[in-house]
Amino acid sequence: MAEDQGVFVGGGGEGYGEAQELLLKYGNRHGLIAGATGTGKTVTLQILAESFSAQGVPVFLSDVKGDLSGIAKSGSESFKLHDAFTSRAEKIGFTDYSYDAFPVTFWDLYGEQGHPIRTTVLEMGPLLLSRLMALSDAQEGVLNIAFRVSDEEGLPLLDLKDLQSLLVWVGENADTLSLRYGNVSKSSVGAIQRALLVLENQGGAQLFGEPALALSDILRVDPDGRGRVSILAADKLMGSPKLYATFLLWLLSELFEELPEIGNPDKPKLVFFFDEAHLLFDDAPKALVDKVEQVARLIRSKGVGVYFVTQNPDDVPEDILSQLGNRVQHALRAFTARDQKALRMAAETYRANPRFDIEDAIKEVGTGEAVTSFLIDKGAPGIAERTLIRPPSSQLGPILPEERAAIIANSPIAGKYESILDRESAFEMLSRRAEDAAKEAEEAERLEEEAKLRAAEEKEAEKRRKELERELSKARRYETKEYGRSTSRRAKKDDGMGAVVTNLLIKELKGTTGRRIVRGILGGIFRAR
Known part of the structure; x- marks a missing residue:
């Protein structure tokens, strides 16, 4: 590949500068697409995605407004802007302009x-989950403890019910865990559970589970050499902006963790467009901003270029903005003092062009025009130029639902993620532990009741034995007292004594002890036989 190979972004014409290209070897140096609503950011995103795909670079982008699905379908001469597109192509010197469709994989958090x-709860991690649920520092600490317990106890956290069941266990064992890890407040556990319930109601439960996304499926290159464009349907997801931003940040983090170092490649391994980027930084804690800065600074060595798409450059923290070398600045509207300050700051970040005032140009460019600056030799920023953005080759606007359905059905990963896999994890393991503990408690209770019953029977038997001994003793004393009288009289008394003993035996045989005696006698007889 030639070192200076790039993607054509736009060009000049009368009143404009030279043709603008984004060099592929600097495509992983990150970029910014900024501008007010309606100034052409989405079209710029579309033509960059097309160009990277044509050069064999996979692309991942989010479709916030629902109109980027047109990348999957070729533009048409019957389109109402056909004449305007061909006229602009001629004006900017885009001589090989033609209509074309690009390989697309559609993704949707909701599967619609x-x-x-x-992804799994474990892969998301406690930092991003805390951000997603807006947890306090104390609650984040308890969540970190839960993740540590999961690791030490061998309890995989795959979906939300795994985390919910683990938090119940943590709450039940809060005193013991507090001695090992520090204070585990049951009120913090309860607050996390409530936040999980809110997340579940927002559709977050569908984000967590298996099969989890394999990064190789967004790094695909088709047999014809074109990179696949992965489009995340985000129009519904935008109803939960924190879920949207956290998911994309997780994806960036996974790419950073999993991809090998490749130094300075001839072209990016993946280009990642982060639309509505301000959502990532709104009310973000410093730890999260530091995480984004770290990923943005280091992920380029993994061959990944990150392009933030937002309305105003000051939506992006300065430390991150300074790393964005490829820039397309559409018009900014300076209606307020804050807007004017932001406009001035945006203009100051460009390399000056003696032919025009950059601040004025940013205010004046129309729809489909921009002030651009791309990295040139040795990674130095190019001079700012007023640029007419090239027209897209694919369809401008969304495709029909049936066309989308056909593309999904014929996708190379069709059927891979549609069926949920629910393998054994923390929820099942803790449920089984609870069942085993309940059975043990039930068995212990049964044995205790049996022991009490035996003790009561033995006590009753002992009482009856003593009564029998007393009655027999009375009978012997009576017999001794009457000894020596006439044989007939003694016989009569003996009859009386026999009656007493007989009555006692009958009485005993009716009781519990008697039944035991009978069972013992009968058992002996049958054993003898």
Whole structure:
């Protein structure tokens, strides 16, 4: 590959500068697409995605407004802007402009407009989950303890019910855990459970589970050499902005963790577009901003270029903004003092062009125009230029639902993620532990009741034995007192004594002890036989 190979972004014409290319070897140096609503950011995103795909670079982007699905379908001469597109192509010197469709894989967190896309609770990690649920520092600490317990106890955290059941266990064992890890407040556990319930109601439960996304499926290159464009349906997801931002940040983090170092490649391994980027930084704690900065700084060595798409450059923290070398600045509207300050700051970040005032140009460019600056030799920022953005080759606007459904059905990963896999994890393991503990408690209670019953029977038997001994003793004393009288009289008394003994035996045989005696006698007889 030639070192200076790049993607054509736009060009000049009268009143404009030279043709603008984004060099592929600097495509992983990150970028910014900024501008007010309606100034052409989405079209710029579309033509960059097309160009990277054509050069064999996979792309991942989110479709916030639902109109980027057109990348999967070729543009048409019957389109109402066909004449305007061809005229602009001629004006900017885009001589090989033609209509074309690009290989697309549709994804959807909810599984409605694309293949389901999931991760596990463990892969998301406590930091991003805390951000997602807006937890306090104390609650984040308890969540970190839960993850540590999961690791030490061998309790995999795959979906939300795993985390919910583990938190119940943590609450039940809070005193013991507090001695090992520090204070585990049951009120913090309860607050996390409530936040999980809110997340579940927002559809977060569908994000967590298996099969989890395999990164190789967003790094695909088709047999014809074009990179696949992965489009995440985000129009519904935007109803839960924290879920949207956290998911994309997780995906970036996974790419950073999993991909090998490749130094300075001839072209990116993946280009990642983060639309509505301000959502990532709104009310974000410093730890999270530091995480984003770290990922942005180091992930380029993994061959991944990250392009933030937002309305105003000051939506992006300065430390991160300074790393974005490829820039497309559409018009900014300076209606307030804050807007004017932001406009001035945006203009100051560009390399000056003596032919025009950058601040004025940013205010004046129309729809489909921009002030651009791309990295040139040795990674230095190029001079700012007023640029007419090239027209897209694919369809401008969304495709029909049936067309989307056909593309999903014929996707190379069709059927891979549609069926949920629910293997044994923390929920099942803790449920089994609870069942075993309940059975043990039930068995212990049964044995205790039997022991009490035996003790009561033995006590009753002892009482009856003593009564029998007393009655027999009375009978002997009576017999001794009457000894020596006439034989007939003694016989009569003996009859009386026999009656007493007989009555006692009958009485005993009716009781519990008697039944035991009978069982013992009968048992002996049958054994003898």
